[in-house]
Amino acid sequence: MEFTPKNRATVQNMPKLPYAVEEALNRLRVNVSFLGSKVKKIMVISSAPDEGKSFIAMQLWRQMAEAGSKSILVDMDLRKSVMVDKYQIVREDNGKILGTSDYLASDDTLDKYVLRTNIGAGDLLPNKENIINPSMLLEGQKLASTFEELDENYRYTFIDAPPLNLVSDGEKIGSLCDGALLVVRAGETPKAMVRNSIRQLERAGCPVVGIALSRAKGAANGYYHKYGNYYGKSYYGKGYGYYGKHGYYGYGTEQK
Template structure:
C-alpha cells in the first residue's frame, strides 16, 4: 500500500476468538466487547494518527470506504467511532451505505428508523434522524429506507450542508460509505468531508484494486488521506487476487464488511 504512495495509519489484526453472542444478538463490537485486545489497540492507534493527521483538515469529518465489499469498511467505521467516543469525544457516525448499510442493527437499534435517506429527501429534520448509540458520546444517523437513487441523493446540496452542521456539533463525523469500485457514492461523499480513509483487507484486496480506488478519488480532486490494513494475519499471508466485478445491490448476499 505504501508503495502506491498511501500511508498506512493502522494495521488491524485478524480476530478469531470473538465473544459468544446469544442467538439473534448483533455481532460483537471489538472496541466495546474486547477492549484489551490487539485489534482494539490498533483502533486506538488509528484514533491517535487521525487526531494529528487531521489538524490541517478543513473539516473534522472522515469518509471511510474500501475498493470492494469485502474490505471491512463498516467494521473499521464502527470501531473507530467507538474508540473515539470512549476517549470522551462527541462522534456522529453516518451510515451512508444506502444500499446495504446495517450499522443500526450492529448497534442493537431497531430496523426501519428514519435516517439519512429521509433527511436528504426533505421528509424530516436532522435532529429526528440522530440516534444515541449505546455508548456515551456516540450518535448514529442510520440509512433510513433504502432509496432507488442513493448516488443522486448524496449529490444534493443538503448532504454537504448536513456535514457542515454536524461538524459544528460534534468533535468528529465519520461517514461509512459504499465501496469505491462498485458505486460512485464514496467519491461524491469525499468531496464533502475533510479526509478519506481507504480500507484494504489482508489477503483479499489486490494492489490493483487499491490503485484504482486511489485514482477514482484523485479524479474527484479529493485524494485519499491514508489507508487501514484490516484482518492482518502474518502466518497466512498470500498474494492478492486479481481485480474483478462485484454485485452490490438489493439482492440477498453474504456480508463480509
C-alpha cells in the same frame, strides 16, 4: 447551526474485542487525531465489498466517542446498509428509526434523525431503508448542507461509504469530506485496484489520509478474520510507494 438530537438510542450488540484488537484500534484513533483540527469529516471506504470498512468505521467512531471526542457516525451506504440490524440499535422510546435516506428525502431538520447513544460522546445517523438508486439524494444540496451542519456540531464526523468499484457514490460523498481512510484487505485486494481507488478519491478532491490493512492471515482463533484486523507492516512490499505518503495503521504479524 447547533442542534440537540431529539431521540436517544442504545447500541445493544457492540462486540467486546480482544485486547490486541482494542489496542490496534486505539493506535488508529491516535493516528487519526494527529491529522489535525482541519480534518473533521473522514470517509471510511474500501475498493471492494467485504474488506472490513464498516467494522473500522464503527469501531473508530466508538473509540473516539469513548475517549471524549464528540463524534458522529453517518451511514451513507444507502444501498446496502446493515448497521441497525447488525449492532441492534434500538431507540429508547421503542420508536421507529428513521435514517439517512429518510432524512435526505425529507424537509425535516437533522435533530429529528440523529440519535444520541449510550457510547460515550457518540451520536449516530444510521440508515434503515435501503434504496436502489440514491444518486439524486447524493447530488442534492441537502447533503452538502448536512455535512456543513455536522461540521459545526462535531469534532469528528465518520462516514461509512459504499465500495468505490461498485458505484460512484463514494466519489460524490468524498467530494464533501476532508479525507478518506481507505480499507484494503490484505492479500486479496489487487494493487492496481488500490491505486485506482486512490486516484478516484484524489480526483474527487478527497485525499487519502491513511490506509488500513484488514483481515491479515494467521490471526489467532480466526477472530481477527471475523472482525477485521489491521497491521503496521507494508504488505505490498518494495515498489508500491504510497505508504510513505498516505500512512498505514494497525497491528499484527508481518506477512512473509
